[in-house]
Amino acid sequence: MVKKAENIIVGISIGDLNGIGSEVILKTFEDTRMLELCTPVIFANVKIVSFLKKELKLDVAIHGIDKLEQLVVGKINVLNVWREGVNLEFGKNDDVVGSYAIKSFVAATKALKEGWVDVLVTAPINKYNIQSEEFKFPGHTDYLDKELEGDALMLMVHDDLRVGLLTDHVPVNEVAKHLNEKLISSKIKTIIQTLKQDFEIEKPKVAVLGLNPHSGDNGVIGQEEEKIIKPALKKLFEAGNMVFGPFPADGFFGSAQYEKYDAVIATYHDQGLIPFKTLSFGNGVNYTAGLNKIRTSPDHGTAYEIAGKGVANHESFKEAVYLAIDIYNKRNDYQELIKNPLKTKEKQL
The missing domain is CATH 3.40.718.10 (Isopropylmalate Dehydrogenase)
Structure with a gap:
């Protein structure tokens, strides 16, 4: 079945909460036209995301859910990956905050593997504060290489x-x-x-x-x-x-x-x-x-020096969402071409 545009589910890991990740995510979807292209699911905690949007003075309507079955197409869904509060201090390198970045990323990767989300877009992490006994990878790519095929x-x-x-x-x-x-x-x-x-x-x-x-x-x-x-x-x-x-x-x-x-x-x-x-x-x-799955991210880091100031440029994150959707569609077309080369050629003609 070919999905309608808004039914393409984009999983989003929250990244380092003391960096600019949350800001560039929320700024991207502050433009409601984005919801005509996809339905986002932010893997985090709805109370924290609500706090961040108020701190950053962003006009974004979010929809909290406790499980992926509750996802609503056309809304900015926030999945509660954890319940407890997290102390945030913009611009600070914090191991505890780093552990929550990994909780978000691991949960989002699991959802990608299981087909709950179609693509994954990751906000920036700090490679120094994510290391633990449970997570011993230099970054996103190495973990995805282990978890996904290819x-x-x-x-x-x-x-x-x-x-x-x-x-x-x-x-x-x-x-x-x-x-x-x-x-x-x-x-x-x-x-x-x-x-x-x-x-x-x-x-x-x-x-x-x-x-x-x-x-x-x-x-x-x-x-x-x-x-x-x-x-x-x-x-x-x-x-x-x-x-x-x-x-x-x-x-x-x-x-x-x-x-x-x-x-x-x-x-x-x-x-x-x-x-x-x-x-x-x-x-x-x-x-x-x-x-075998699609993951994109912006080409910048946590940018602690400007975190919480509301001045972060979200264009790279928005482009990451666009590219993930574009590749998802092109990969589906390619698979269809492999399965039915004559039918696809006739359709193009």
Whole structure:
């Protein structure tokens, strides 16, 4: 059954309550036209969300529920994941508050796995205060990779600019140790499949950046390109994949070479995210590609320095909601095409 727009259920984890997560969530849905696109479910506590909307002076009508069966389409639902009060102090790094961010995220992920929500959009967490005996993951992506089927890949998206990562939350001095032909092949195949099923790009072209300055200068500045990256790309290309590189990272974005490709793969976190965030102007989205479920998030953190001041920009969170809905629809179309290729083609004609 094809869902009507407002029946697409968007699960939302509340993030760090001392950060700007709650503000960008509520500002996004303060625009009631959003409820024509989806029905949100915020995993938190209705009393806390009510308190936050008053503190932030936001005109948002929320609907509290105690179980997902009570969800009301067309309303901003807030599921009571916990009952007790939580002491909040905007801008403070607090382990207790961090534990509630994880309660929200774990509950939302469970609902996603069980099909209660169609997509998941996560508000920012603080990676330092979420660690505990029960939760020992660097962040959202690693937990989702464990809980959901597939191979998670961080893909930053803004319009036609898509930047993926071979390694994400890895110390710079360990990146080279993680690079191998199996990893490169797996990640590139994941991103190619993602471009096909989630972005409707029939024959995607992918560029890969080198690890070393000048992409190694033919082995003069490091051997990773010659010994690992180039051989892996050669095998992928010979197998029919439109994958190119490795390109020197310093000039690739400045010369706008990225515009020639459907996605760019960086070898490590900052190599990809610094140019991406420079070009996306605060409207970028972090998409966890490669999984059997859809999760997006804004491309910013908790922003403690402006939390509670009512000045947070919610555009990235709104774009994360838009992208999650768009991918949900495109993935459904792709699955229908796989099942009934002739019927789908006739429909398009």
